[in-house]
Amino acid sequence: MQIGMIGLGKMGLNLVKNMIRNGNEVVAFDLDEANIKLAQEAGATPASSNADLVSKLDAPRTVWIMVPAGKPTDSTVTELVGLLSKGDYLIDGGNSFYQDSIRHGKIAEDKDINFFDCGTSGGKNGALNGGNFMIGGTSAEAFEHIKPLFDGISQKDGYLYTGKPGSGHYLKMVHNGIEYGMMEAIGEGYDVLDHSPYDYDNEAVAKVWVNGSVIRGWLMELAQEAFANDANLDQISGKMFSSGEGKWTVQEALKQGIPVPVITDALFARNRSMEQDTFTGKVVSALRHGFGGHAMDMKK
Numbered sequence: 001m002q003i004g005m006i007g008l009g010k011m012g013l014n015l016v017k018n019m020i021r022n023g024n025e026v027v028a029f030d031l032d033e034a035n036i037k038l039a040q041e042a043g044a045t046p047a048s049s050n051a052d053l054v055s056k057l058d059a060p061r062t063v064w065i066m067v068p069a070g071k072p073t074d075s076t077v078t079e080l081v082g083l084l085s086k087g088d089y090l091i092d093g094g095n096s097f098y099q100d101s102i103r104h105g106k107i108a109e110d111k112d113i114n115f116f117d118c119g120t121s122g123g124k125n126g127a128l129n130g131g132n133f134m135i136g137g138t139s140a141e142a143f144e145h146i147k148p149l150f151d152g153i154s155q156k157d158g159y160l161y162t163g164k165p166g167s168g169h170y171l172k173m174v175h176n177g178i179e180y181g182m183m184e185a186i187g188e189g190y191d192v193l194d195h196s197p198y199d200y201d202n203e204a205v206a207k208v209w210v211n212g213s214v215i216r217g218w219l220m221e222l223a224q225e226a227f228a229n230d231a232n233l234d235q236i237s238g239k240m241f242s243s244g245e246g247k248w249t250v251q252e253a254l255k256q257g258i259p260v261p262v263i264t265d266a267l268f269a270r271n272r273s274m275e276q277d278t279f280t281g282k283v284v285s286a287l288r289h290g291f292g293g294h295a296m297d298m299k300k
Contacts, residue, residue: 119172
């Protein structure tokens with residue numbers, strides 16, 4: 001199918017490559033001309049603006065936006081709703097707050113535009129080679145139009161239509177809250193090992209845990225990679241930056257009266273890490289960089 005992609009950062013550009021590899025025609029735009037050139041080199045048709053991108057798509061148009069949450073997404077959705085026509089499709093694949101997606105869905109609905117909020121997981125590698133998508137939006141019937149796109153760019157069984165607008169980003173919010181707790185547990189475990197009376201090889205520990213243990217998984221594989229590059233993570237600080245979804249999960253749990261002590265403690269640990277360097281923070285920072293290319297604070 002033909003699709004427009006707005007936002008060609010570390011996730012958006014990889015999604016473009018994934019889409020093209022799976023037989024889709026992509027028109028691409030980004031505020032950074034260098035990113036547009038990279039998309040063009042990957043086989044995309046370049047666009048000079050949001051309006052130019054929409055003009056190069058055939059009806060019914062499908063536009064996927066991959067821009068930062070908050071005001072950038074708000075302004076992009078508002079502009080696109082004015083550019084698109086009845087029956088077109090608009091997908092927000094970024095990390096938007098679910099309440100914003102409910103609002104965006106209503107704005108689109110008022111113009112008879114199909115809106116889908118798509119929580120995107122799997123990191124940079126998933127975006128390139130097969131991602132994981134949690135997709136809320138207009139209706140199950142409307143989703144059938146874009147379903148072939150997700151059949152191609154997802155892992156097997158790696159996407160789910162979740163219901164009305166907001167439900168996709170809500171599910172991704174909770175997913176990221178769980179992620180906070182899992183990474184914090186891994187980081188704390190390695191902190192205990194770091195202070196133990198034994199001289200553990202961190203990479204070797206991660207390797208044995210990856211192969212058959214109860215706690216095996218991609219995060220442990222990323223830990224192994226991080227320790228292979230820097231045995232004791234001496235090159236990075238323990239600051240654990242936060243994109244906000246863990247905070248949203250805790251706020252939602254408080255609103256519902258649901259206890260989430262692990263996720264809450266993981267969020268507070270990230271806040272504390274901005275003031276004090278810890279080995280836990282080093283491990284979580286390395287894991288976040290490993291799956292999503294998130295910033296690490298390097299030691300001077």
